[in-house]
Amino acid sequence: MNNKQKKSGFSVRSVVATGIGAAVFFVLMKFIAIPTGISNTNINVAEGWLALIAGLFGPVVGLLVGFIGHTLNDAVTYGSPWWSWVIADALFGFLLGLSKRFLALEYGDLSAKKLIQFNIWQAVSNIFVWVVVAPIGDILIYKEAAQKVFLQGAVTAVVNIVSVAVIGSLLLVAYVKSRPKKSSLRSE
Amino acid sequence: MNNLFGYKKRDTWLNHTTGTAKLVGFLLLTTIGMISYDTRFLLGLGLFAVVLMQTTQIKYHEYALMLNLVLVFAVINLVMIMVLAPQYGTQLYGTRHVLFGSGYWSITQEQLFYEFNLLLKYLFSLPFAIILLFTTNPSEFSAGLNKIGVPYKIAYAFAITLRYIPDVQSDYHTISLAQQARGYEISKKASLKARAKGAVQIILPLVFTSLDRIETISQAMELRRFGRQKKRSWYQEQSFSRRDVSVLVGSVIIVGIGIALLLSNGGRLYNPFK
Amino acid sequence: MTLPLIDFKHVTFKYHAQAEPTLHDVSFQINPGEKVLIAGASGSGKTTLLRLLNGLIPQAYEGEVTGSLTLNGKNILDQTLFDLSLQAGTVLQDSDAQFVGLTVAEDIAFALENDYQPVNKIKAAVSKWANWFGLGERLELSPQALSGGQKQRTAMAGVLVDDGKLLLFDEPLASLDPAAGATAMEMIDNLQSERDLTVVIIEHRIEEVLNANVDRVIVMADGRIVANGTPTEIIQAGVLPKNGLDEPLYIQLLRRANIDITKISGISDVSTVNVNQHKAAIAQLKQKINKNQHLAPQLVIKDLAFSYDNNQTLFAQFNATINQGEILGIVGKNGSGKTTLSHLLTGFLNPESGDILLDGQSVLQQSIKERADHIGYVLQNPNHMITKSTVYEEVASGLVLRQIPEDQIETRVRQVLKLIDLDAMRHWPIAALSFGQKKRLTIAAVLVLEPKILILDEPTAGQDATHTGELLQFLSRINKDKQTTIIIITHDMHLLANFVQRTLVIVNGQLIGDTTPAELLADEQLVEDASLRTTSIYQLAERLEISHPEELNAAIVTQ
């Protein structure tokens, strides 16, 4: 949309996308749970939103939305942020932001191929972030027991892969469908 | 006033301290507490935090929910470690004093001590966080972040988050009710599949309204010159007083003690078993 | 002869995504110190014109501009958005979106903060403007705690801190109740004379803007300027009705009395219009109003009590009856509890005590979904209701959920879509609809479920006369054909005076009036208590000392 003001890197639109993105992420994380049927395990809608917003606005916005959203949620629920997971979520936003280039959502169509690419990429990112980064962070920062944190990480990775596959893909498809196609705006 | 964090005007010295000082203090103290595994230090820090909280007139019922959540969180984690890695304490402290049981399931003093430390870690930061959240005007956070070096655009993004969370929340609530009136059942009565479908029907409008918002708000901000200068001033910015300096100095001293203990222990662990 | 402040010569503009230009060969000038109203049907290009003035085009919206456009003698296209914003302050329509600060004070300070001004200077400016707008006591409130009018004033203050000489307003009245709207116009008027500002206002509520001494009116249609003159010239030439816009009601009345408008002095303002010699002709228009026929009670609210958890009691012992097949209006100032009442009726909220009876049976035990089968509710914001991506799917979804057979769905949906004139667009993506069309779509989606009672929350806010007219026609058709009871919550005095059969006046959770709109508007005390405004017909009647003004009003209602 903007072609002129690409001056100081972070555009006003990106600032707002970060702010609103994190607000929605927070609300989804705190208040919305879609049960999976397995006890105490919910589909994480917030990660699906993170995928969409990162895919639309790129890695920096993705990173900040994950960071701010997760920090706030931790702060309000548990008092203080659990940094290793905050970092993991931020990194996840960053990695998904890299998909902006090949998704090119602003320009209209979303082929099955792109959707598959997106899902492979999100699965890889999820595994990297939750099975590698978060547990190592737990061990380094909090000296937690490896057995425990890797198990937690693996469960989270699976839940999030499924969440993003379902909610993220759904949001992408709905977004593209809602955009009027180029030069289709002709008065009858 | 924005009540997300339970901030209230109270007439205590911590309320009058600037957001910047409290933010820096919070970050310093929780970081050192995160690094240190010195039981004496963590206990001391935790007690200090509780005493500090007493001076702020925050009532128990205001943070009871948070406390319960943290306790549940802590118990689940401690039990998980007990089940998954019952010998991790021995490994960490390098000695083995079995209390009872045998083999994989033997309970050692080291394990109990380690888990006690972990419990302290889960808990000690809560009072600090409560103080920070309950005594700081949300508007001061962004100014504070900017002051400690976070670029103002990112600090402002954070301000936007705080500004719009209540709006997003009420959007969500309204949309949810409107969808139920349309015939989507999302209460516990419905089947799992129906509930999942219902939830999606709320998320979609929420997502589109929010994306629309991004466009209008960024226009409104550009029309008032956001992003024009390299720097930005903050209405909520406050000048430092002696109070703020003492908060900072106090925090630095505590961090110093923590570091001294790290050095004297020769590592992050305090090991009473050797 | 001063230089014009704004000078457009042969400006044509095409949005990037559009096939045809949106503005065609637009030329006009605005002089310093003028107050100009831009009127035109929805989609005629008013907002687009404003975006050219404040620089959002081409900097936020891509497109092709030809012709010459200058502000203060300098080419607008050569200046950055930032430079322009120092000369021209814009107050956007959506006062929620432009409230970016966490509190009133921070929002007023926003522009100065961005200019990196020293904090003490900012504080001085904020307190000056906050006091000017009567917000001095509210500096620490969050937007969630403000009324629509207060948000609007905050937005104005936030723009005025710049000391720019040009103010642009996009539909400043859309969300305000009549009294607050009048206050807002008064403030704009005072500001303009006190600070020698130039003011451009886009507005559909023409009668209320003309009340505030507008110097000139520019009328747009299909991207062209079709008229540009003083209010008197515009009214005398009859430009407004030709372009689907509402003339002030007293003008409509004079036309009905066959008075030659071009021969009358002071025509642009109801308080100056000189029609004393036509008093007889006007008085003769009076029509007897047939009193309400007796209808059977349908929805009975008994001793209802409710309060939001943090607040003091909103409703205590609230009683009201809604009759079968009537068109009921609910009015009252901002924050009186109108929306809350409809939430109680639909089950969005539950009362603390009391009962709600539908056809004699309590509905309190029913779920939201069950109640929705009888009571359809259209929320104020259509975006909160739309879940599907195409028009057809959206209307069909409620039926699909109720497991109606496919072929029946098709006929019922098409029937409703035809009724609201969206059938030809049934396969369009909803994002391509205008705000007014979206609003009609959400009404259709509720209507297709064939509720016995339909509740509409501010259905005409921000819509032009043509679309309002279409909507009302369609509502009265279903009211007649299907005996649907219609409940409208509104701030729109035209709608109230000309469409509604009975009115409930709610102020601070209390029912202070239950009467016909005509009698309501004739009761000065009640009008004031409810923050309403009488229409210009009542003012004219008072000046001419014609009794029973409601009977005059009836003259322009009955077609």
Ligand SMILES: Nc1ncnc2c1ncn2[C@@H]1O[C@H](COP(=O)(O)OP(=O)(O)OP(=O)(O)O)[C@@H](O)[C@H]1O
């Ligand atoms: N960003 C855009 N891209 C493409 N077309 C647009 C865009 N914005 C507006 N238009 C089109 O330009 C035309 C004029 O729109 P504009 O918003 O200026 O109307 P308006 O007179 O302000 O109407 P309203 O009274 O409903 O606000 C409309 O047909 C609209 O569809």
Ligand SMILES: Nc1ncnc2c1ncn2[C@@H]1O[C@H](COP(=O)(O)OP(=O)(O)OP(=O)(O)O)[C@@H](O)[C@H]1O
């Ligand atoms: N969710 C809520 N929580 C607490 N108080 C509320 C809530 N919603 C509304 N209120 C308060 O209840 C009162 C009635 O609000 P309501 O929205 O019913 O007014 P209204 O008559 O519809 O006003 P408007 O004309 O502005 O739409 C107001 O004082 C409002 O501040």
Ligand SMILES: [Mg+2]
């Ligand atoms: Mg417009």
Ligand SMILES: [Mg+2]
């Ligand atoms: Mg309301």
